[in-house]
Amino acid sequence: MRRLLRFPLFAAGLLATGLLSCTDSMLEPRTEQQSHVDDRVMLQGRVCTRPPNPAGFPVKVVVVIDESGSMCISDPPGAQLDSGFCQQAEVQAIIPPGVTEPARVRALKRLVAQFRQVNAAGGNVQVSVAPFETNVRNVWPPATTGDRFxxxxxxxxxxxxxxxxxxxxxxxxxxxxxxxxxxxxxDINAVALSNPEVLPRTRYVVVFLTDGTPYPRCSATDNLSVYASPDSPDLTWADSLISFCNATSTTDRIDGFEIGTDRNQNYQLFSYVRRLMELKDQYNVGDVRMHTVLLFNQEAVRACGTICEQIYGVYPGVAPAEYPAAAKKIAAWLLTRFAEMGNGVYQEFNDTAEISNLGLGALDYSSFASRNVMKTLLVEPLSSGPGLEARIVDSDGDGVPDDVDNSFTLKTNPFNADSDRDCLNDGFEQRREDQGFKAANDLDARGCDPDSPLTPRCTCRDTDGDGLSQFAESYLRTRETIVDSDGDGIPDSLEARWGLDPMEPSVAGLDTDGDGLPDEVELRAGTDPTRRDRAFFEKNGFQYETRIAEVLSNGSVCYDYTVSNLQMVTTPDRVGAKQGFNLFKLWFAEAPESGVATDYGVWRSACAWSQYAPPSVRVPVGPELTLTNDNFMIPTDLSNPWENQGRCVGTTPAGQQGGVNP
Incomplete structure (x- = not known):
């Protein structure tokens, strides 16, 4: 006996490890089935995800590395561009014997070598290095290349x-x-414009490596009664270099700094970390995190003597011998806060031995690469819509039933989804009449009018195959290259048909009509999410059964599915088609197992014909139509199945046997 497990198709983590080892487990058992009647048909078959592709999951690492002069104390040797602090005898004297290369240089070399190995194995790690001192300079990749990573x-x-x-x-x-x-x-903005579906699969990692506190720190207010100290580092810091903070000119100018204003105060630093982390939710990025690394050799700083005091700080009330410990305490506090806010790890290396063994490779640079699993399977009826007690005829599948979609009532064509050919289909415009749209022969300025100077020689284009033209997507502010702009598992056109917001991933759990059925359940069942129709749902709602059939050696996961209780209607005769033809479209989306809930999904679609014209015509004669994995294709190949009848399984209106890939 098969073990039945109930899972919603939209849930994250659909494919748990236990399920993978039990290939006959039911992912979604069919609910109690209606008794078989002549006007019901069933779609069944198998569909498989694509093999996983690690290169499709970028990890982009920014190494922000301190290149201030103090580094020749904490992590020697080092030299400044101009002869100065690092060349002084006191500094040269503390370089350990035999050390010719700083630990951070060795660690960074090992890290990029590690990344090269990952990439050689099929991964996709990209790097940016940002050295900073008074300013950020000499970045890699060089700014002249135009590459960020x-x-x-x-x-x-x-x-x-x-x-x-x-x-x-x-x-x-x-x-x-x-x-x-x-x-x-x-970088996120550029990817959002060119390839937005990659963002949920991308991890950004910032590694911030330094040997001390910000320098200089400036305060716009010079008369506070209390300033920050090693024991109260969260307060406002006094000017650490008055000659710089209040000078009218300086040869060591910080880009963007205005004399007499705050610089390197805690609130300013924390604001950048917060803004960095907010990018994740703003753009649906897979992950953004920040790690911090402190190299602070107190013995070396103490040995450096008074020439290091200006660099590492002088602290009122603290004995000079304890200045290094005070500076380290402040730096550790600040970098720990950065890591906490950045969901990262704080590391510190405190003496010559620890620093010489510095490593950066143990931080988390893992990608989201994982096998692809099912995100969505749903059927969209393109010849009928939900009525009060049974499904009613909608010959062109535009969301307007034929008893309204006609030359008398709405003054539209029931066999043309876009009667006025303005690239906004009749259902889209009727649903938005309160926004000034008209489905009748009235070209809307927000759509296509080839004779208008606003849209000269325009044509309708559906670049992602989701059923919405570029004009509809522009009005809705959805993405022209993504079937499901909000990643909630429902195609944009299906949400737009019912007036739901395709840019708000809130369909899961939302019950617009208050009938106790979430919108996602109604959309999959072919019922109306804006009208209380629970009785209709119980009698005529589509019923889904899915299970893992097998996991192939290449990592693909194959699912067997059955969608039953699909009610056929008797459509009228039309040019090129006798009465009774019903068209069903299947949507299938897959997503990496590591991010099913947030991924936009990779979508494919298939379609099927049936015919119902009682009392004598029913095709297929049996209860079901069967599809194979090869019947699923990219959505743009099925944006208008009526124009590509042969790609749909079953007997086409032209009398041919369909199911042929383009």
């Missing part, structure tokens, strides 16, 4: 070698965080 080839090793001889003076955290935020935000 790049896969780390061997050329990056030479670039990393040069970091130890390019130290600067300041430690401007604010500028570094601003750069990291702008880099990731601009």
């Amino acid at each position: 790049a896969r780390p080839d061997t050329n990056i090793d030479t670039y990393i070698d040069g970091l130890q001889s390019q130290l600067g003076k300041g430690t401007d955290y604010q500028g570094a965080l601003s750069y990291a935020y702008s880099l990731i935000a601009s």
Whole structure:
């Protein structure tokens, strides 16, 4: 006996490990089935997901690395571009014998080598390096390439070698965080325009590596009674370099800093981390996180003596011998907060031995790559709509029943979904009459009018095959290249048909008509989510049964499905079709198991013909039509099944046997 398990198709984690090992487990058992009647038909078959592709799950790593002069104390050796602090005898004296390469350089080389191995195995790790001191400069990939991130080839090793001889003076955290935020935000914007379906599969990782506190810190207010200290680091910090913070000019200018204003105050730094993390929900990104690494060798700082005090700080009420410990305490507090806010990890390395063994490879750079599983399977009837007691005829499948969609009532054509040919179908316009749309022969300025100067020589285009033209998508502000713009498992056109918002992923659990049936359940059942029709649902709602049939060696997951209780109607004769032809469209979406709920899904569609003209005509004669995986194709190939009748299984209106791929 098969073990039955109930799962909604839209739930995240649909394909649990236990299910994969039990290939006859039922993912969604059919509810109690109606007794067989002549006007009911069943669709059944098998559909398989694509093999997993690790390259389709980018991991983009930003290494923000401190290149201030103090690095030649904490992580020697190092040299500044101009002879200065690092070249002084006191600094040179503390370099451990035999050390010729800073630990951060070695660690970064090992990290990119690790990424190259991942990429060689089919992964997709991309890197950006942002060295900062007084300003961010000498980034990789070079700004001249126009690339924000790049896969780390061997050329990056030479670039990393040069970091130890390019130290600067300041430690401007604010500028570094601003750069990291702008880099990731601009990359997300670019991907959102070119390939938005990749964003839910992308992980952004920021690694912020430094050896101390922000320098300089400036306060716009110079007369506070209390300022921050090592024991109260959350307060406003006083000017750490008065000659810089209040100077009218300086040779070491921080880009964007205005004399006499705040700089590197806690609220400014935290705001960039918060904004960085907010990008995840704003753009439906798979993950954004920030790790922090502190290199602070207190013994080396203490050995450096008084020349290090200006760099690491002088703290009133603290003995000079404890200045290094105070500076480390402040830095640890700040970087710990960054990591907490950034859902990341804080690491610290405290002496010569620990720093020499610095490693960055243990931080989380994992991708979301996983096998693809079913996100959605639903049937859309394109010849009927829900009535009061039974399904009623909607010959062109535009969402307007024929008893309204005619030349007398609505002054439209029941056999043409877009009667006025303005690229906005009749149901779309009728549903939005309160917004000034008209389904009758009245070209809308928001649609297509080839003779209008606003849309000269326009044509209808459905670039994603979701059933909405570019004009409808523009009005709804949905995505022209994504079938399901809000990732809730319902195609945009189906939500738009009923006046639901295809940009709000709230269909799950929402019950617009208050009949106790969530909208997603009604949309899958072929009932009306805007009218209380529970009795109709119980009698005529579509019923789904799905189960995992097998998991192939290439990682594909195959599902057997049955959709029953599909009521046929008797459509009228039309040009090229006798009465009784019914068209059903199947939508199938797959998504990575690691992110079923948030992924936009990769969609395919199939279609099937049946005929019902009592008392003598019923096709198929038996109860079901059977589809194969090959009958599912990209949605743009089935955006108008009437024009591609042969691609649908069953006997077509032209009398041919359909089910042929393009």
